[in-house]
Amino acid sequence: MGGDCILCGKCLEVCPLLAATGREELGPRAKADLCALLAGDDSLLRGEDAARLAGLCLGCGRCRKVCSQGVDVPGLVAALRGAHPDFRGWLWKTWLTHARELWAAGSTAARLIPGRWRPEKLGPLLKMLAGLKGGPGLDPFLTPTTFPDTHRGSKVLFFAGCTATHVQRRWLAAALELLDGLGVEVLPGDFGCCGGGLKAAGFAAEAGDMAARNFEVWRAAGRPGVVTLCASCLSGLAAAGEMLSGDEADAWAGALTPLSTLVRSVSFRLSDDAPERVGYHRPCHADAGDSDFLLLREALGERLVAATDKECCGFGGVMRLARPGLGDQVNGRCWERLGVAATVLTGCSACAAQLTATAPDGVRVGHWLEAVG
């Protein structure tokens, strides 16, 4: 996966798991080294144990961005997870592929789980998954006043993602309203899941199927721009682009657009009861320029009092099922940084769910789309 690790340690700067736990064996360099030893068939390491340790990774991808050798630690971890499947991975996959049923009111998710994978621990795990729906939401406090003509008449596909499609329908509604205001025509297209969560959990084949289906939708619509509302979906879709080749790969990369880049040109009015102290959580998978942040900085001005930078929300995908405690330590640092904010906005569905579930008393969390209305 990429080049060889030279143990330089540059990635130690950015790993939120290492920062929160002080455990060097959880850092990216340690994982890259374990994977290299396993690939070289180091007989002194027990494959299962090493894979389990290396699998304790939030999949945030920060280490990959700074590595001069091109080592892709979350990619290596995904490969290990694929080679050493366990019931948590299976459960995660089930959740991602059956989100609609699992999130439905009164769903008894347990019926989806085969008997051989029903240890005692499953109850709390299922509860945790059910809790990932996100919270009751925010009362809107940003009202669009003027829409520019910059994008009027353009045609795009809209990629809503699993959360907005199945549970947070109001994100979808708010996004479509903004696009309507901008005069952007949303073409019909039935995208599935981005596949990012599955890929990270080691289900490369299933993730590939999902990506292939999404490419078909895009081709059928004539390869237009694809607007997204979730940073992790955007990152998952971008990564899937490696399945394409040549001009089509470039076209796909060029098509992917965070909704906030379009919305930045809209003017907003703050309502009288808008919160005084708003925090912003920057998702690990935020796009390079972090367009959500730029949008909110402009719209909120001085009310934006805190923003995370190095801190991860601690969601961690499948790792959340394996070791929730580790994710909690990471999450604690994130809240420390958000400090005095009474309302926290973000642009990623997983971060929104995780922060909602862990918010201190009196702090409300939501996707920034919930603030618009």
Next chain:
Amino acid sequence: MTGYAASLTPAHEAFLNDLFPGDGCVLTREGMNAFATDASQERAMPWAVVRPESREQVAELLRWAHGERMPIYGRARGTGRVGNAVPSLGGVVVSMLRMAGEPVVDADDFVAVVRPGVVTADLQAACAAKGLFYPPDPASVRISTIGGNVATCAGGLRAVKYGVTRDWVLGLETVLPGGRVLRSGGRSHKDVVGLDLTRLMVGSNGRLGLITEIIVKLIPLPETSASVLVGFADLRAALDGARAVFRAGVLPAACEFMDRVTLEAVRLGGEAIPLAASAQAALLFKLDGTQEGVDAEVRHLVKALGPLDPVSVEVGRGEDEGAVWTVRRGISPAAFRIAPDKLAEDISVPRGRVAEAVERAHEIGRGRGLIVLCFGHLGDGNIHVNVMYDGSAAGEAAAAAGAKDEIFRLAVALGGTISGEHGTGLTKASFVAEQLGRDAMGLMDDVRRVFDPRGIMNPGKGW
């Protein structure tokens, strides 16, 4: 020193598990693997890894280790390049990363009190938040710890003006084998009473004790900085240029040089660098201080260089300052465009002999059919000499190793040292005696025995 514990017995394990409960003690192979190696890529598996959170735990550990003759290896972020954190003789690795927390920055005393596991850049940020400055800046400042920096006496780009880690440590708390706690120095910026045990500890590479608290000296944060990248027709002109700048009374915060081969390697990358294509050597200066001071220094500097006919002069201020550093930052990856493997050494020579050292290092390479890149901290005579080779080509690895030995001898012959920054650890241990001589080595061993009679602290390493 012989008679070390031969392995970790069940009783040892029980002791460690008891002293470091929960995830504070690691005994699995996969868990310990991360602690077997460091940025040198040397490797040896420890028998156990522990993570103290308090001085008391460290003291109890070293009391036990002394009694059991258990080798102890302090470790922070493992960014050392000579294997000085590698547990080469087996024993217990002590990870200091949980001895961290917010530094206490005192703007009246101009000191910061910090625990060893704090990343140095975080310490600097805490100081900067109060308008204060901790200057030492190893290139690893964002990935290494202040404890590791003190233990190795890390240097950096700014050493020419501000000195190295040693020059900024006022006081230390060190736990010694047997469990004694030594407090040396303090918050006073001056102190002449007694032998300077603080300075002795700085750069001791975990061979005398484990450092558990550090007091560093601070100064006001410079208001601004500017950088100047200057191209020259040849290396001699560049080195004369540096001399002219210092003679003109300008003391830059950094003064880096790059030789012809280094520039060629960087240019191969295709990235635009603000340097004339005809430049065969370059100097990179950084100036810091007040706005007026920096402006004046830039003027003096450019004027002083005039007689040497530089082929290009690029001044970077504000947001543009970073651009003039791209060439310097690009060196490490660029080197591999010359050859797939390198031996990177960091010799240091008296400043007046840098030109000779660089020219002779090139000759040594040529004599063995290898390319040698030289760049580094001209201001303090610390030259990074990279011997490039292809390990898969017959005989090249051996030729590179031979060149390295010759370069070490050259450094010593010029009145310099085999390492200005990285230390000797495992990879240069065999050369230490040649530089220090028998008497000094003997004395150092005696000193060490006073602190660590059983030689349990980081054994198997050079000084």
